[in-house]
Amino acid sequence: MRFPISDSQPVTADAVSPVPRSSAPREAPPAVTAMVRLIRDTWAKSEPFIPEISQFFYGMLFTLAPATRDFFPINMEVQRGRLVRALVHIVQMVDRPDDLVPFLTQLGRDHRKFGVIPRHYEAVGTALLASLKNHLGPDWTPEVERAWAEAFTIVARAMQEAAAADVNPASWSATVLEHRRLTWDLALVRVQPEFPVPYLPGQYMSVEVPQRPRLWRYLSPANAPREDGGIEFHVRAVDGGWVSRAIVSHTQPGDVWRLGPPLGRLSVDRTDGRDVLMIAGGTGVAPLRAILDDLAQWGENPKVQLFYGGPSREDLYDLDELRALAATNPWLTVTPVVEHGEEAPGCVQGTLAEAVTQQGSWPGHRILVAGSPAMIRATVSRMLVAGSALDQIAYDPFTID
Numbered sequence: 001m002r003f004p005i006s007d008s009q010p011v012t013a014d015a016v017s018p019v020p021r022s023s024a025p026r027e028a029p030p031a032v033t034a035m036v037r038l039i040r041d042t043w044a045k046s047e048p049f050i051p052e053i054s055q056f057f058y059g060m061l062f063t064l065a066p067a068t069r070d071f072f073p074i075n076m077e078v079q080r081g082r083l084v085r086a087l088v089h090i091v092q093m094v095d096r097p098d099d100l101v102p103f104l105t106q107l108g109r110d111h112r113k114f115g116v117i118p119r120h121y122e123a124v125g126t127a128l129l130a131s132l133k134n135h136l137g138p139d140w141t142p143e144v145e146r147a148w149a150e151a152f153t154i155v156a157r158a159m160q161e162a163a164a165a166d167v168n169p170a171s172w173s174a175t176v177l178e179h180r181r182l183t184w185d186l187a188l189v190r191v192q193p194e195f196p197v198p199y200l201p202g203q204y205m206s207v208e209v210p211q212r213p214r215l216w217r218y219l220s221p222a223n224a225p226r227e228d229g230g231i232e233f234h235v236r237a238v239d240g241g242w243v244s245r246a247i248v249s250h251t252q253p254g255d256v257w258r259l260g261p262p263l264g265r266l267s268v269d270r271t272d273g274r275d276v277l278m279i280a281g282g283t284g285v286a287p288l289r290a291i292l293d294d295l296a297q298w299g300e301n302p303k304v305q306l307f308y309g310g311p312s313r314e315d316l317y318d319l320d321e322l323r324a325l326a327a328t329n330p331w332l333t334v335t336p337v338v339e340h341g342e343e344a345p346g347c348v349q350g351t352l353a354e355a356v357t358q359q360g361s362w363p364g365h366r367i368l369v370a371g372s373p374a375m376i377r378a379t380v381s382r383m384l385v386a387g388s389a390l391d392q393i394a395y396d397p398f399t400i401d
Helices: 030-064 066-071 082-091 097-114 118-139 142-165 242-250 282-295 319-327 352-357 373-386
Strands: 172-183 186-193 205-208 216-219 231-236 256-259 275-281 304-310 332-338 365-370 393-395
Touching: 030 066, 030 082, 030 118, 030 142, 066 118, 082 097, 082 118, 082 142, 097 142, 118 142, 186 242, 186 256, 216 242, 231 242, 231 282, 275 282, 275 352, 275 373, 282 304, 282 319, 282 365, 304 319, 304 352, 319 332, 332 352, 352 373, 365 373, 373 393
Parallel strands: 275 304, 275 365, 304 332, 365 393
Antiparallel strands: 172 186, 172 256, 186 231, 205 216, 205 256
């Protein structure tokens, strides 16, 4: 089992849930709560030794299941402690079934692209527990071992069941038709899959490019599904981003990408009677733009207010296209927001969180938030303080990094 590597900023355990719950969460049984408490207590003692634990973990994993080495990039320095941290974050969620089950369902489907089979899950679990035991010493009691083993079993079983139930291909090949630089660090890439990918507007998918084999990055289609199956991606090169920089600087027409299964639950229900608030930071506009592209096919839609923000006016690369869409669709209003620069005609000054909450708590709205993990955290936190209800807000954290 390999948890995804991404160029995104890290997401904390508290931000793992794909979508905030729409109803009161189920309470975990007392036994599960006690199990998670043991796991968290022992992990607090282990976390300072992540480099040593990770080194032991990979050595044990590749010994138990040599084939798993092919799941990882050649340069293991890129991986470092990400897998161990990801595993622990997910194991710690076993007392939050409303968050964990949908997340593991998608994760299990996504990992089919690696050729993961049941014995790989067993090897990962064995290597994780052995590496923790090796560093915890006398703190690794029979009760602690049982807690970790039971929690990992819950996680592995859910992922395997989801993978077994998926009838779609494990991945799709797609040929690059167009690569166009929009700015020095931003590119538009249009690909043509060999077979249509059954994604919904607002979903995202993992992508592997030939310049960075075995390094997968999550990208959101910026268009609704088309009859010809073509997909458009907007990719910004980020600091330290091996994949994003390769895509922006080196992708060429004719390159063959691999696309993983569609993931995520950002969506708009045209029939539920609610107006929609969309909040997009940077290339986070892509999944929301796909939803707008889909809505534009209908004559009647809920009212949609889109706040589109970035550090400066230059970062709002898609603003002209969005304004053109709003000009022909009266249900759509676009509000640009910039953090810096005194001269930004037609733009609201400040952060997205400030701009949105200045207009209240948006009662009765479906709220979609897309952008970097830091932007999502800041915006959602500010909205909850302003009085927005948790069950109004939806977002997809792209990764556990």
